[in-house]
Amino acid sequence: MRITQGCFSFLPDLTDEQISRQVQYCLEKGWAVNIEFTDDPHPRNNFWEMWGLPMFDLRDAAGVLMELTECRKVYGDRYIRLSAFDSSHGWESVRLSFIVNRPKDEPGFRLDRHEVAGRNIRYTTMPYAADRPEGRRYGGS
Amino acid sequence: MSMAAVAHDVSEAAPTNKIDLRREFNEVGIGEVLDQLDRELIGLKPVKTRIREIASLLLIERIRKRMNLTSDVPTLHMSFTGNPGTGKTTVALRIASILHKLGFVRRGQVVSVTRDELVGQYIGHTAPKTKEILKKAMGGVLFIDEAYYLHRPDNERDYGQEAIEILLQVMESQREDLVVILAGYGDRMDKFFASNPGFRSRIAHHIDFPDYTDDELLAIAERMLRDINYKFSPDAREAFIRYIGLRKVQPLFSNARSIRNALDRIRLRQANRLVADLDSVLTADDIISLEASDVFASRVFLKASSGA
Numbered sequence: 001m002r003i004t005q006g007c008f009s010f011l012p013d014l015t016d017e018q019i020s021r022q023v024q025y026c027l028e029k030g031w032a033v034n035i036e037f038t039d040d041p042h043p044r045n046n047f048w049e050m051w052g053l054p055m056f057d058l059r060d061a062a063g064v065l066m067e068l069t070e071c072r073k074v075y076g077d078r079y080i081r082l083s084a085f086d087s088s089h090g091w092e093s094v095r096l097s098f099i100v101n102r103p104k105d106e107p108g109f110r111l112d113r114h115e116v117a118g119r120n121i122r123y124t125t126m127p128y129a130a131d132r133p134e135g136r137r138y139g140g141s
Numbered sequence: 142m143s144m145a146a147v148a149h150d151v152s153e154a155a156p157t158n159k160i161d162l163r164r165e166f167n168e169v170g171i172g173e174v175l176d177q178l179d180r181e182l183i184g185l186k187p188v189k190t191r192i193r194e195i196a197s198l199l200l201i202e203r204i205r206k207r208m209n210l211t212s213d214v215p216t217l218h219m220s221f222t223g224n225p226g227t228g229k230t231t232v233a234l235r236i237a238s239i240l241h242k243l244g245f246v247r248r249g250q251v252v253s254v255t256r257d258e259l260v261g262q263y264i265g266h267t268a269p270k271t272k273e274i275l276k277k278a279m280g281g282v283l284f285i286d287e288a289y290y291l292h293r294p295d296n297e298r299d300y301g302q303e304a305i306e307i308l309l310q311v312m313e314s315q316r317e318d319l320v321v322i323l324a325g326y327g328d329r330m331d332k333f334f335a336s337n338p339g340f341r342s343r344i345a346h347h348i349d350f351p352d353y354t355d356d357e358l359l360a361i362a363e364r365m366l367r368d369i370n371y372k373f374s375p376d377a378r379e380a381f382i383r384y385i386g387l388r389k390v391q392p393l394f395s396n397a398r399s400i401r402n403a404l405d406r407i408r409l410r411q412a413n414r415l416v417a418d419l420d421s422v423l424t425a426d427d428i429i430s431l432e433a434s435d436v437f438a439s440r441v442f443l444k445a446s447s448g449a
Contacts, residue, residue, distance in 0.1 A: 052269065058276055059280050062279040062315065063275070066311075
């Protein structure tokens with residue numbers, strides 16, 4: 001199951017050139033771009049690992065692409081996303097966020113139904129991949 | 142390089158596709174930048190010639206690209222060598238705008254750094270620091286002043302080497318993303334290149350900045366004064382010519398920078414002279430002209446007379 005999160009999620013995966021154009025758009029708006037990765041893609045998992053610090057004061061997308069290439073080399077089997085932060089109103093807030101890398105094989109989510117009192121049902125979604133320990137979820141070493 | 146000759150080659154290679162070189166030249170607007178360079182920078186003949194050559198090459202390269210004549214992206218990394226105050230930094234700023242006009246760097250910003258900004262203080266600090274600077278310079282020009290400080294031959298565990306390796310790698314693999322300019326004093330740069338052959342071979346343009354002649358220094362002084370709305374009185378001009386002659390042979394002379402400092406001190410003395418007499422009525426002319434006495438009060442003359 002192809003996971004969709006953030007911007008452009010219903011489009012096919014962006015090519016590097018398209019990514020670079022999006023990043024350039026962010027930089028021209030004065031936003032700082034950050035790279036994050038995770039192998040726990042649950043939609044409620046807000047805490048992805050940061051790949052270095054957000055990149056401030058960049059002028060050209062080539063700098064971000066350089067870091068993205070590095071990140072893919074190390075974590076090519078995980079989800080990687082770019083987020084752009086706008087600080088113009090006094091604090092940093094996310095303006096744009098999109099996935100730029102995904103594992104080859106995405107097993108998807110299992111839906112658990114938990115029957116509770118009074119015929120009520122509670123639902124839980126669990127990524128199948130999360131059964132394995134972190135770092136080995138998507139065929140990584 | 143003869144521009145006409147190169148244009149001839151291009152038209153032979155693709156006879157169906159005629160290019161109006163003059164229109165192309167005007168369109169890019171580098172003529173203006175080059176003229177400005179000629180106008181605003183005094184002297185520096187070899188530098189200007191070299192920049193003109195590079196600009197011509199880039200113009201032709203641009204046309205070739207449009208005609209689908211494939212060729213490599215030319216290597217644009219440069220090294221500027223010359224004595225202190227010969228205009229290396231100033232020229233680097235101009236180069237960035239020329240490259241930007243020609244479309245060889247996308248943004249045209251100049252990131253000017255020295256060893257401090259590239260090299261870290263402890264293990265693992267250098268690589269992120271260097272990379273951060275490189276990322277900021279992407280799409281523009283990275284100007285490394287006094288580049289030889291990156292290499293400390295007396296300490297083989299110095300972190301400078303790490304910065305050099307990252308720089309070399311990016312200079313090679315991302316040639317179309319950024320242009321690196323190294324600058325420094327001639328003899329020390331030679332030593333630096335001798336111990337880092339990788340740098341020498343990755344830099345296509347080695348430009349040597351000559352020292353200024355006395356006349357050029359005077360012209361520079363007058364231009365500096367004009368820019369800040371001052372002028373020499375005729376006597377002061379004569380005095381300043383003598384000042385240049387004397388200052389040049391003294392130690393620690395750094396060309397245009399020494400001239401600028403001298404002018405700053407002369408302005409100081411002029412202000413002091415004017416303020417000394419609070420009852421006088423000043424005209425605009427009094428305020429903008431520097432007198433011979435302001436120049437002669439310099440300790441350069443003192444030393445010259447005591448030494449003689």
